[in-house]
Amino acid sequence: xxxxxxxxxxxxxxxxxxxxxxxxxxxxxxxxxxxxxxxxxxxxxxxxxxxxxxxxxxxxxxxxxxxxxxxxxxxxxxxxxxxxxxxxxxxxxxxxxxxxxxxxxxxxxxxxxxxxxxxxxxxxxxxxxxxxxxxxxxxxxxxxxxxxxxxxxxxxxxxxxxxxxxxxxxxxxxxxxxxxxxxxxxxxxxxxxxxxxxxxxxxxxxxxxxxxxxxxxxxxxxxxxxxxxxxxxxxxxxxxxxxxxxxxxxxxxxxxxxxxxxxxxxxxxxxxxxxxxxxxxxxxxxxxxxxxxxxxxxxxxxxxxxxxxxxxxxxxxxxxxxxxxxxxxxxxxxxxxxxxxxxxxxxxxxxxxxxxxxxxxxxxxxxxxxxxxxxxxxxxxxxxxxxxxxxxxxxxxxxxxxxxxxxxxxxxxxxxxxxxxxxxxxxxxxxxxxxxxxxxxxxxxxxxxxxxxxxxxxxxxxxxxxxxxxxxxxxxxxxxxxxxxxxxxxxxxxxxxxxxxxxxxxxxxxx
Numbered sequence: 001x002x003x004x005x006x007x008x009x010x011x012x013x014x015x016x017x018x019x020x021x022x023x024x025x026x027x028x029x030x031x032x033x034x035x036x037x038x039x040x041x042x043x044x045x046x047x048x049x050x051x052x053x054x055x056x057x058x059x060x061x062x063x064x065x066x067x068x069x070x071x072x073x074x075x076x077x078x079x080x081x082x083x084x085x086x087x088x089x090x091x092x093x094x095x096x097x098x099x100x101x102x103x104x105x106x107x108x109x110x111x112x113x114x115x116x117x118x119x120x121x122x123x124x125x126x127x128x129x130x131x132x133x134x135x136x137x138x139x140x141x142x143x144x145x146x147x148x149x150x151x152x153x154x155x156x157x158x159x160x161x162x163x164x165x166x167x168x169x170x171x172x173x174x175x176x177x178x179x180x181x182x183x184x185x186x187x188x189x190x191x192x193x194x195x196x197x198x199x200x201x202x203x204x205x206x207x208x209x210x211x212x213x214x215x216x217x218x219x220x221x222x223x224x225x226x227x228x229x230x231x232x233x234x235x236x237x238x239x240x241x242x243x244x245x246x247x248x249x250x251x252x253x254x255x256x257x258x259x260x261x262x263x264x265x266x267x268x269x270x271x272x273x274x275x276x277x278x279x280x281x282x283x284x285x286x287x288x289x290x291x292x293x294x295x296x297x298x299x300x301x302x303x304x305x306x307x308x309x310x311x312x313x314x315x316x317x318x319x320x321x322x323x324x325x326x327x328x329x330x331x332x333x334x335x336x337x338x339x340x341x342x343x344x345x346x347x348x349x350x351x352x353x354x355x356x357x358x359x360x361x362x363x364x365x366x367x368x369x370x371x372x373x374x375x376x377x378x379x380x381x382x383x384x385x386x387x388x389x390x391x392x393x394x395x396x397x398x399x400x401x402x403x404x405x406x407x408x409x410x411x412x413x414x415x416x417x418x419x420x421x422x423x424x425x426x427x428x429x430x431x432x433x434x435x436x437x438x439x440x441x442x443x444x445x446x447x448x449x450x451x452x453x454x455x456x457x458x459x460x461x462x463x464x465x466x467x468x469x470x471x472x473x474x475x476x477x478x479x480x481x482x483x484x485x486x487x488x489x490x491x492x493x494x495x496x497x498x499x500x501x502x503x504x505x506x507x508x509x510x511x
Contacts, residue, residue, distance in 0.1 A: 007372065008221050011036065011037045011219060013225055014224055015226035015343070016225070018167050018170060018341070018355060018358060019358050021170075021175050021178060022174060022355070023225060024039050024175075025065040027362075027366070028178050030064075041187065043187060052167050053081060053163075053288075053352035054081065054163050055353065060359075065177065066177075067174075072170075074507045076507075077283045077285045077507045077510070078163050078505065079283055079501055080501070081352075082138055082160075083098050083099035086457075087272065089272045090404065091406060096453075096456025097139065097452065099136035100162065101448070103132050110467045118461060119469075120473075126477075133487070134156070138266070142496055156494075190211060190212075191212050193209050193236035194210060205336040206236060209231075209232070221338070234329065237335060241328070241330065245325060245326050245327065248326040248394070248401070249296065252300070252322065253292045253348075254300065255291075256318070258286065258314060258316055260287055265282050277291070291304070300321050329344050329345055332344045335374070342354075392444050394421070398420055398424055399428070399454070401416075404416055427450065432459060434463055434464065435464045
C-alpha cells in the first residue's frame with residue numbers, strides 16, 4: 001500500500017511513429033512538471049505508415065493536443081475527407097457511399113428519418129439515400145467547405161469531416177510539438193525489459209527498458225507503441241493475443257504511392273478485388289494506394305500486380321508488402337504497461353480506424369491517468385472499454401465482407417457464408433425485421449453509418465416502424481423533397497475541394 005495515491009512521475013513511451021508521437025503530444029498537453037515524458041525510438045525500425053485516412057474524431061484529438069488545423073494540413077500535405085466510396089462491394093459494378101454526418105433531419109417526427117425514407121422508397125417516392133446527406137452529395141460533387149455553426153437550421157451547419165494526410169509527416173509534426181513541450185526523445189533500440197523482482201506492491205511491474213548501448217531507462221508508467229513487435233505488452237509481460245482472422249481473413253497489404261491524377265477528391269475510395277480490396281487516398285503531393293488481401297487466396301506478386309494495374313497515376317516507389325494478423329491483445333493495459341496502436345490490436349484499415357483507435361486509447365488513459373498504486377478497478381474498466389471499442393469496429397468491418405453478393409471467387413463466397421459474431425447477427429436481424437438500427441456502448445459508428453453500409457450492400461428490411469404510417473404520405477414526400485432540395489442548393493454554393501485546399505492549407509512542394 002506504500003504507493004497508494006502517490007503520483008507517478010516518469011512516463012516512458014517505447015516506439016515512435018503515429019502511436020508514439022500522438023501519445024507524447026497528447027500527454028504533454030495535459031501533464032506538467034514534475035511529470036516527465038520520455039520517448040524511445042529507433043530510426044532503423046520502419047514505420048507501417050498506411051493509416052493516412054481518418055474519421056471525424058481526429059479533429060477532437062488535434063484540439064486536445066492544441067494543433068491548429070490549417071498548419072497541421074500544410075505540414076502533412078493533408079486534404080479533407082467527407083467519407084468513403086465503396087466500389088464492387090455489394091455486387092460487381094455497384095458502388096455506394098458511406099459519408100460522415102447525419103441523414104435527413106433527426107427526430108423531426110416520432111421516429112428516425114430513415115423509416116420515413118424506407119416507406120417512401122417502397123412507394124416509389126424517394127430519391128437514393130445520398131440525396132438526404134450533405135456530406136455524401138458534396139463528396140460526389142467534389143466540393144468542400146468548413147461547417148457554418150452560425151447557420152443553425154442549414155445543412156451547412158452539419159458538415160462533418162476528417163482528413164487524409166501523410167502519417168509519417170504527421171508523426172514528425174507531433175514530434176516537434178512534443179519536444180517543444182519538454183518530451184525527451186532517446187534514439188536507439190530496446191533490447192530488453194526488466195521487471196521489479198523484489199517482493200512488494202511493484203513486484204512484476206516493468207522497471208526499465210534496456211537500450212542497445214546498455215543504458216537503462218526507468219519509468220513508472222510505460223506505453224507500448226512498438227507496433228506489431230509488442231515489445232512490452234507481449235514479449236515482456238506475455239499478455240496474450242486473441243485472433244480474429246477467422247472473421248477477417250485478409251492478412252497482408254501491399255502499398256505504393258502514386259502521382260496525383262484527376263481532381264483532388266474529398267473522399268477515400270475502396271475498390272473490392274478478387275481476394276481483398278484496394279484503397280485510394282488523395283493527398284496534396286501524392287495518392288496513397290494499397291491492396292489488402294488474403295494470402296490464402298492470392299500470392300504477393302499477383303496482389304502487387306493487381307494494385308499497380310489499378311493505379312490512376314504513375315507509381316512513385318516499389319510496392320512493399322506488410323504482413324499482419326487481425327485481433328487484439330487480451331489486455332490493453334497490463335500492470336504498468338498500456339499498449340497503444342498496433343501493439344494493442346489491429347483491424348484492417350477499411351473504415352480508417354487505425355489512428356482513431358490510437359486516439360481513443362490515449363484519451364481513455366488520460367481520463368483515468370493512474371497514481372503509482374495502479375488501481376485494479378480502473379485498469380479493468382480501461383480494458384473493458386478498449387475491448388468493446390475494438391469489437392464494435394470489428395463487427396462493422398465484418399459487415400462489409402459478410403453482406404457481399406459476389407459470386408466470382410471463393411474468397412467472397414466464404415465471406416458471405418461465414419459464421420459471424422452474435423453481436424453483429426443481432427444488428428443485422430433487427431434491421432432486416434423492422435429497419436431498426438442499434439447504437440450501444442462502445443460503438444464507434446453511429447446509426448447512419450450502419451444504415452449506409454447495409455443499404456449500400458443490398459440488405460433490405462421487411463418493414464419499417466409503424467408510427468411512420470401516422471404521417472400522411474403526401475406530407476412525408478414533400479418533407480423529403482424539401483430536405484433533398486435544400487441539400488442540393490447548399491452543395492451548389494460550396495467551393496471545389498481542390499480550390500478550398502489551395503486557399504486554406506496549401507502545402508509547400510515536396511523535395
